[in-house]
Structure formats: structure tokens, C-alpha cells
Amino acid sequence: MITTTSSVIDFEKAERDFLFLLLCFQEVLRDLGEDELAEHLPSENRSIPLERYPNSERALQAFSIFFQLLNMAEENSAAQNRRMLEAEQGLAHLTGLWGRTLLRFRERGITEKEIGNLLPEVSIDAVLTAHPTEAKRKTVLEQHRQLYLLLVQRENQMWTPLEKLDIRNEIKVVIERLWRTGEILFEKPEVSDERRNVIHYLHNIFPEVLPMLDKRLLQAWRDTGFHTASLSDPRNLPRLSFGSWVGGDRDGHPLVTAEVTEETLGDMRQNALALVLRHLRQLASKLSFSERLQPPGKELLLRIETLCQKLGDKSIAAMQRNRHEPWRQFLNLMIASLPLEADRSGALHIAVESDRYGSSDELLEDLSLLRQSLLDVGAQHIADTEVVPVYRIVQTFGFHLGKLDIRQNSHFHDLALSQLMTASGLNGNDFLEWDEPARRAFLDRELQSPRPFTHPDMSVGAEAETLLACYKVLLNHCKMYGTDGIGSLIVSMTRNASDLLVIYLFAREVGLMTPFGDGDACILPVVPLFETIEDLQKSPAILQEFLHHPVTQRSLQYQKTKAGKTKAVQKVMIGYSDSNKDGGIFASTWALYRAQEALLEAAEKSNTDILFFHGRGGSISRGAGPTHRFIKAQPHGSFHAGICFTEQGETIAQKYANRISAVYNLELFMAGVASAMIRQRKNEKRAHPLEAVMDMLSEKSNQAYRKLIEAEGFLAFFREATPIDIIESSRIGSRPSRRSGQTSLKDLRAIPWVFSWNQARFSLSGWYGVGSALEHLHTTNPDTFDEIRVRSHAWPPLRYIISNADTSMASADLQIMHQYAELVGDSTIREHILGMIEAEYHRTKKYIELLFAEPLEIQRMNVNKFIAPRREGLEILHRQQIKLLKEWRKLKESDRAEEAESILHELFLTINAISGGLRTTG
Template structure:
């Protein structure tokens, strides 16, 4: 079957599945007394005409969601058939296509293997207010998708198919009676619970399947098996979160909520690993009578059991004559100690870090290999080694984000409380700020006596940074992501964070301080800002001390679009990546770009592999972070196969782009033409926004008033509550224009 035939078959499948779901939906409506509504749905010919009302709007909305489910299932089926009939390389952006391209270009497989080990990507889940569906409804979507897949099994009997149909009807009725959208704003706890579902129930399986996809493609290309066998040879993937750490204009993210989130992440990750270790122990029923194990390994089991006391002896007694199970049982005891209590003086009875557990699992792997049980190690041990590598003891890294203007208020309050006569930091010019900061950075002393209250902003900033320190004192920095400074506009916006960290005793913690370049002007000034930052003595010390120092830079898609329009935004970001990379190269520093993209095109959205392929050549270091926001979380990761596909696109696309050198790109770039187009577009765009009557027009031409009142996120639509264009967040701005309906005479 040709690619075109497969495509047509996919379209036909969408029609068939949607027709089936629509038929059942109408049957459900009729069964609950809504026959007129069922007959009036505008998806099939009907003689009836209904007046628009809330019920009809809800019914039409559900029909579109059913169509989305049909399309998602058809896409998964299409990819399967395409790879079966056209080869594993037929899926655009996949590992198969990527490895095939490298092989065709005669790239040595050993260079490819080395490149894969340098890849490190981090999808960061956020709770930006872009998801209107209730969490309960999202769960119903997942269940319905699974039933849609389940009914495709040709071996079901008529009775079994009838049961599946009944389950679908029941789900649809639950959906109808539940309601589609939030009637009250979701709490932070609700948003966190939603993300925890993905971290615990989706991503572990998706990583496993994505790894298998890479391995299948590797084998299909005929590459050497020993170059891609164990977790350390696979691309690194970690996960991040903003829920509990993103406080830019979000008054409800308190220091206490940050601390609670960090604890929840840690406990959940340890319990996840614990469950996997139990499963592993069940598989390793190797008898000491039939397997000759190394004497050193047997002695270590005995020594560990003695250190663990009675619990250690119980671990041995549980599986006599099965030393591999005993070894895992002892790991479980140490993990229980890690989970149940803070670190103790005797470090051998618990794990300080996930790296220590990884070392123990590596010992077990080596024993299995020595026994000739490599197949068993790959089947049962590899998944848990990979899990520990990806999730650690922290599950997801929590980024801490705050606005530069908020930091200015905080430092002003701190200076005033400390008795500094000139405390109006927010109104100092840049030279005065830098002189002050540079002088202060020579000292390790804080401004304040512990416990001093300074004001709302200062108390909040210092409060959550103290919680970060408390966590790091116990568990180190693995669970902490980056300190992100929204609206970074100058060098002082970054350096002042070092003073705030000093105030809570984190001046030597080496936490990544990350500029977020959001407006067009800030993106254009970014290379100058980052050059000044990397050349600063404070950062030079870190560069000289840390091997392979990497500087993270976040790029804002929504705000730059709001500021300059879509074309200006995307072109400015493209050039910023090139110029930022050139600036960092002068210091021998690699950059990790953090792309703050959303779901719509105006927010940097679109297919992941196409997005990655659009990066400037030479700008990808192998490390990358990317936000996954609002409704795109469910769209990309709600179902196992879709989640696996999107992780594969992210990993393979990053690897593919990393292998492209800036030296291999044509030099006759048509930048002049693009600059002229962007200049004209931005001028016209700003004439509209800067018109004195624009706000009145905007309020009437778009549903911004409805969006501001909608219950689609815990965070306010405006940063400070002012009725101004500058204060309006970029996301409701984008959404309001997407819904605009007006014409020009």
C-alpha cells in the first residue's frame, strides 16, 4: 500500500470512528429524554432546526471532542501501518527517519552513539490558564479513547462488543451530566494533581516505549548492538514542573505550597521506584544452587544485612538461597529508610541520592552479565535503571519563576529594613545598581537578622528561597530546577538574584539563574545581556569550577507575539538564538535554550519535529527545555501511544538538530528581506496597538472580558490587576484574538 493509499485509509477511518461515536452519543441523548437535541445536531442532515442554547452548545462541543478522539486513534493506526508497510523510517521526525538520514550521509555509528549520550531534554509541565476542561472530564476522555481502541480487536464476540458499546454509552452519559468546563477556578492543588497523573502514570511508560522505539530503529539500521544497550547510552530525559514554583503574578503560590510540592514530588518518586523494585525482586528467582555468584557479591549482601539490623535479616530470610532477590530486598529496606525519615548519621542504611541507588543497580547488572543472563538484565533491570536515571528521587524538577519588577520591590524593602538610607532600588539607574551589587557580592554577610520582616514582596521572595534551602540541606539540589527571572531587561536583573540567594544562605548553591527574554526589545538585547553576565567575575568563578558549564536561557513566544506580532516574534527569536549562541561560544559556554512555547501557532505551537527543525543551525547544544502548557498536556500525553510519539519527536528532533553544524549552512541568507518584512509588519502592528482608542476597540472586537472571567486556571489573567494592555497576560491576549470576529470596510 502506498503512502497516499494509507493517508486515504486514515481519513476514511476517522469518518467511520466519528460516525460510530456520534451515533452512540445521539443514542445516549435519546435515552435520557433529549431526542430533539439529538436530532438537531448539525453533523448529519436533519429537517429539524433548534434555537441555540446552552444544551446545544454543550452537545456540539462534545461532538468536536469525539472527533478529536477519532483523529488521535486514526493517527496511531496510520503510523503503525505506515511503518509496517513502508519501513520504520517512514514516520516523519521519528528515530527511524533520523537514523536513516545519518546512515545515508555515512555518519559513523560510533559518532552517533556518542551524540545520543549528549542529549538531555526536559519537558516542563505548566498550569498556565489554557485548559478549560475539568480534570474529571479529562479522565473520561482517556477512558473513552481506550474503549475506542479496545473495540478494534477483531476477536471480540458479538456479546463482548455489546459490552464495550454499553461502557461507551455509560461514559458519554457521565460526561454529559458532569459538564465540560470549570464553573469555579481550579485550586493549585487541582492543577498539581493533574500534573502528578502524568508524572506517575504516563511518563514512566512513555519513556520505556520511546526507548524501545530508538532500539528498534537502531537494530533496523544494522548498527552495533553494544553501542546502545544500557541506560547511560540512551539520551537523557528529565521532567520539570512550574506548579508550585511559578509565582510570576500568582499570589496563591506561597512558600508553604512550594515546600509541600517538593515533598510530594520526592515521596511520590520514591514510592514509584519502590513499586518497581518489588516487581524486580519477583523476577529474580535465581537459585544459589544453580548459579555461581561472585564471592564478593555474596559477602556484600551479608555485610549490608548486618548494617540494617533486624530488617536486614528479615530481608534475607524472606528468600533463602535466592541471593539476587535478597540483594533487591535489602535495597528496598534502604529505600524504606530513605522514604520514612530524614538523613541519619549512618549513611549506609539509606540512600542520600538517587545516584547511590543507581550504583547498586549497576552492581546487580554486572552480576547478571557475569552469569550470562544479559537478556534478563535488559528485560527486567533496564527499566528500573532508566526510571531512576530519568526521575531520580525528585520525580520532576521544580522551577522557581518570578518577575524582575517583583525582585526590585523585594530588594528595596530589604534595604529599607536593614537601615540603608538609599533604599529606592527600583528607581536606581543601571550603573548605580551594578556598582551596588558588585560591592555587595564581595561579602558573604546577609542584609538582615534572621526573622526580620520587610514587606510583602521581600517576605515572599525570601520565604520560598528559604524553603528551597531547607529542601537542599536535606536532599541536595536534584529536585530544584532553575531560578527564572521573567522580563529580564538588564544585567542587574540577573545579578540581584545572587544577593537574594545570599540572604538565605544559598550563595554557593550554584543554582541556575535564567533570564527570560520576552519582549522584542529584550530578545534583541539578549546577546549583550548574556555576554555581560558570562563575563562577570561571579559567573566566571562558576565557569572555571564547573566542567562543561551550561547557561540556560528562556525564550518567550507568547509575550513577544503580544509585543510585536507573530512574524516579528518568530524572526526575532530565530536571530536571538543565533546571536546568543555566538556570544556564549566566545566564553566556551554551551547554551540550553528553554522554549516557552504554547499550543497555538502564535505561541510557538505546532508539530514538535517541525518546531525543532526550524532552529538555527549550530544553536542546539544537545540540551533543551520546553514548556508543555495547559490543554497541550492532554493533547500530547493523555494516551500512551500519543505520549510515546511526542516524546520520540522531542528526543529524535533534538538529536537531529544537535548534529547540524553552523559551518554546513549556506551563507547567502536572505536576512535583509526578512528584516524589511518584519520591520514593516511590526510598524503596522504597533500603530494598531498604540492607537488611543485601541483598548475600546479591543474590548468590543474580542471576548477578552469573557476570558478574564473564565475559570480556566488558578492564576489571575492580569499580573497586578490593572486595566492596561501592559498588565494583561499574553495568554488571554492570544486567546482573545483567536476568537475575534470583525471585518474592515
């Protein structure tokens, strides 16, 4: 359950807003002849079983809209309550944001200069992904956005009664459109659909959010009593950047072809250039300064002359417009220098010509010159208000919009290299059988040679051809536009250093290597992804071996020089989802913490900074949780190179679809990282006295979790007691739910694993094992347990684990678990596995309550306030889903596929509605 804003929600206002929206919805239903449905929506104990409705599909949709309206009212309440608290008590009132952060800096005696020097080192990189978690159509999400904007519009107190009525009628129109629009995808979305959705956020939402973030920082800076002169230069502000996996992530995704990657890179570039063009045109319309009233300055005139010479005849039109207005003429020349061309119809196309800007850095230099020329004539307010926001747009989005990461599985790379070896006359099958030393010896020999394995016309195997085709697309893009639009070559399931070094051979094969120093360097970063607990434990040794390799050292130095950095930076991705599926919430979270500590030490030996890439999902089981607590719970030194994190599935819409929420969520990251960096610089790294206890708790939790998932009959229980088979049949994402066609738990992706447990209200991936660990500590070392009870809130890593497990417990429901467990045909398996789960549930509840010294219902009051208005409707939906699951599975077993297919859509509706009620999928 998404509860990151629960602490600031005004639940009374949320209830008022919701009742208003609900009344509008009921009126719409009555107008359309759905009187019974309008009367029996899940509120005030007036609901009736869904089977009583003549059209259960329509009833399911009504329940889904009911929850959507409730979620919207709560989101708006949180946003408006934050605004009210800031208006009444100042920016410093809210935890985790710039106002409170800067005030605490000042109270601790940290100088304005120290903070100002830190800010440009704060680097936040949000990477949007399209994992199969978003259960709603893009069309439906757009209706939600319109509805939310109308709800916000309604907040204005200046409206006349007629204007208020107009807003109310507009709300009813949008609700009716929702009612008339199918919520479920009948076909799986294509990658192009997911790409359009990501580009919508990068092109339309985040560019509007960026200046709002900067304004909030500047206002908080003023409120703290600092001088804003140092922040008027945009180069002194924190850096925000974006990335995407859509069109680049091919791990188990056969639809992400080389052609898809090429289209994606082109679409991203074209949208970025269109974004920059729009802002430059708007800026040009505002800078109507006459040279007769202020001198333009020698540097500006010289640059205008240089651009005219470079553009040749293309500069004539730019200079003929706006005579005697050199600032506008300069902007006209900037616009003419963009690598973008309009055809006769006005459509924009990417242009590659020597007289255009080669990179966004050249445009930034011209914008800096423009800003300085305005400062020279005393127009600082105009420079700050008009030029700086455009500079920030170019600085953030460049000519690429967001960096596209390329991810593939290490096993796929093994197959590809084996095929390349065979094609070149070697025995490729040997490579698949070699141990790590043999692989390393072979790779070391090969990497000393510049020759490729194959010639252009040679035929190689399927995996090798797929991989090389992708890398050739990357090479061509780099040749034409540089590397700015491409992120990293990510190796998922990194198990050994050889999994990373093979990438250099693929890069050599297509020409992504370049001479540097005494050998070759890879022009794109190679990034490990450590996912399972075992791989996280091995990760420091793997990284150290990788960093010591000569090709890696040259590559990092090449990339450092190109980026203008003072120290080499190695990005390392750590996975929350698979480690959780592998070992449970406690073991996963602590293994990630320990791995980061050890990785930082390994990198320091190579004089390298680590940029951690957190593969977080939308649920607590997959790394989500309150942002400020997440940041505080990271180990010392982990933000020195910034932070990178994924935003997945429905989380993107929940956190960023509405601009007020987007500003809030990004500010939490920016202010939180700044706070952590200052705190860690002021304090030396020290071992915490509870670390050894955490190691033990992690181990005991892992043992309890593994005992469950390895128990005889567990997989059968999971497949029958949850709607995993429906989720696997759904059309909610372009990616398959399994990496291969196998039906093992290991092969199942972590997202449907979490999704299915949440749907059946077990939520066990968010809490299972915590109770056994705490019970063991309480029994064997009661004094330490008591110390944790007293100090659990004082140490962020422990607090983060316990509070997340506690929140997950709140969304679990024993009664509903039992109802789903009745779907398990084998009573022995059912009683055994359910007995283990129920015993751990009670155990976890008992010991968390002992830690907090009060019942969970009181400790997590806000979470329970979320659940209360949803409880009745969710119970009805769960009963309907269970009924339909029984029917569907019976039809499937009887080979009545056509009849089974006929009720599948209704099952998808239950999944969608329950997801809306819980505010989470996987």
C-alpha cells in the same frame, strides 16, 4: 488549531470512528429523553439555532461533547494510521521519528559509532505548566481518557460479536457519565488541584511511555542494520527528563506561597519514591535466580555485605527472605535503603536517615552492579528486559519526579531588594530610581561581602518576606535532600544584568550561597527569561555581562563540577508568548532566531554552553507548530547542551494523555534533536543568503502589527469584539489573567490575549503583519520575492514562519470576525480597526498564495479537512456566544449583577465548546 498530526490522519477512518461515536451519543440522548437534541447535532446540515432548544445549556454541552468525540476519532485515526504504515512499510516510513532519522544517517555515510557516541548527548527536558488555558475539568479529562482507551480497544480484530457489544455498551456508559458531569469549573482551581494533575502525568503516564520510547529506538537501530550491543547499556541512551512550574511559578500568582512550594517539593519526592519502590518490587519478583544454579559473583556479595552493615537490623528481614537467591536479597536491601518508610497503616512517608540512599545516583550504581552481575552469568536478555527499564526510571525520575522551577518577575525582585535595603538601614527607595550603572556598582560592592542585610527576627516588607520565605524553603530542601528536585531560579522580564545579579543577594540572605574558589557560588542556577522583542534584542549583551561576573563564573563552575560536566552550562529561557503579543508572528519568530544566534556567540566567549529553554505554548501564536519543523528551524548549535521546553495548559492532555500519542510526540523531539545535532556537527555554521531579507521582512511585519495595536481605539475594539471579559471572569486556571490589576494591553498576559482572538476567529496573533512584509518585498524587490517563492521550502526558518502563518489563516474566518465586530459600539472604531484587519487578511492570503503558487484551500488541504466537519457547529456556537455577550454586557452596564451572573455559566460553556471545536484555547 492543533494540527501537528494532520499529515498522518486517515480522514476516512476518522469519519467512520466519529460516526460510530456520534451514533452512540445519539442513542444515549434518546435514552434520556433528549430526542430533538439527538436529531439536531451539528452534522449533515440538520442543526437548528440553539435558542430553539428548551435548555440551551444542555445544547451547548451536547455541542461540546460532539467536538470532543470528533477530536478523539481524529486522534485515534492518526495513531492507528501511523501503526499501520509502520507495520506495512517499516519504522523508516514516517517523517521525524527514529526509523527515518537513523536511515538517513546511514545513507549519508555517518557511522554507527558516530551515532552511538551522539545518543547519550541527546537531552530532552519537558516542563509541565498550568497556565490558564485548560478549559476542562480534570474529571472530564479522565472520562476522555477512558473513552479513548475503549476506542483503541475496539481496534482489535479478535473480538467476538458479544465482546464488541460489551465495548460499545461501555462507550455509551462513559458518554452518559460525560453528559451527566458538569464540564465547567464553578470555582477557580487551586494550585493543589493543578499539582495533582501534573503529578498524574509524571507518576502514571511518562513512566509507562519511557520503555516504549527505548524499544522503538532499539528496533529502529536494528532495522537500520546496526548492532544493538552498544545500546544495551542504559547510559548510552538519550536522556529524557521532566520538570514542573506548578507550585513554583509565582510570577503574578499570589497563591503560590512558600508553603505551597514546600508541599509541592514534598509531594513530588514522595511520588517519585513510590514510583521507584513499585518498580524495584516488580523487579525483585522476577529475579528468582538461585545461587545453586549460577554463582552470584564476588562484587555482588561484597555489596550485599556492605548494605547489611549500613542498614544494621533493617537488613535482617531483607536477608531472611529469598534464601539462596542473592539477586532478590540484593533488591530487598535496595528497597530497604530507599528514603521511604511505611507506617502501621501502610501509608508511605519520606524518611531521612544516614543508612538510606542519600541520592538516586547511589541507587543507580547498585542497579548498574545488578545488571553487570546478570551479564556475568550470561543473563543478558533478562538484564536488558528487566533491569534496564528500572534503571531508566530511576535515571529519569530520580527521587524527585521532576525538577520544580522557581519563577518570579524582575519588578517583584526590585521591590524585595528595596525593602531589604531599607530594613538594613539603607535607603531602599534609591535602588528603585537608580539607572543600570548605579545598580551594578551597588550590587558589585554588596556581592563582595558575605554578610546578609537582615537578622532572622527583623521585619521586612511584604515582597521581601514572601521571597525570603520561598528561598528558605529551597534551602531546607537542599540541606535535607540535595538540589536534584529544584530546577532554576527564573527571572521573568529580564531587562538588565542587574535583574539577574540581585538573585545572588537573596541567595546570600538565606544561605543558598556556598564557598567555592576565591569567593561564594550560588548552589542553584539563575536563569534569565527574555520575553519582549526589545529584551530579546538586548539579551546577548545582558548575558555576556552576567557571564563575566565573578559570582556567575564561580556558580557555573560549582554547578558544572557537581553535575560532572566537562563544560559549564548556562540555561537561557526565551519567551514566545509575550514577544508575539509585542511584535506579531513574523517579528517574534525571527527575533527569537536572531537572539539565539547572538546568545550562542556571547556564551562561547565565556567558554560556556547554552541550554535554551523554549517557553512554548499550545497555539501557533505562542510557539507551537509541527515539532520536526520547529526543531529544523532552530539556529546552528542551539541543541549542543540539549533542549528544554514548556508544555502548557490543554496541550498536555492533547499530546500526552494517551500513551500512543505521548510516545509519538516525545519521539519527535528526541529524533529531531539527534538529527539536528548530527547535521550541525557535519556542517560548519554559514550565514544564509536570505538572512538580510528576513531582517527586513521582520521589521516590516512588526511595523504593520504595531500600527494596528497602537491605532486609536484598538484596545476598545479588542475588549468589545472578543470575549476577553468572559475569559478574565472564567475559572479555568488558578493564575490571574493579568500580572497586576491594570487594564492595559501591556499588563494582559499573552495567553488570554491569544485565547480571546482565537475565540472570535480573528486568530490575528498567528498571521497579522506577514502580508504587509511580503507585499513590501514583492513591490521593492520582485527578484528576491521570486527566489523565496522558489526556495521557501528549502530553508527551514522561513518555511516554519510562512507555514505557521498559513495554518493560522486557515482557522480565521472573515464572516465570523464581522459578526463579533458588530459588538463594538463605536462605529468609527469598528470600521477603522476591522478595515485594517480585513485588508491585512486579504493581503496575507494573496502573498502566501503567490509564494505557494496555489490557493491556500489547496495548499493546506489537511487543515481544511479538520475545519470542514466543525464549521457548521462552530458557526452556531459563535452566534450563541455573541448573543449571550450582548445580553451579559447590557446587564452589567445596567448594574444588574445578579442577572448577569445567571448567564455567565452559559457563556463559559460556549468558550469551552468553541475551544473544543478549534482544538485550542490560548
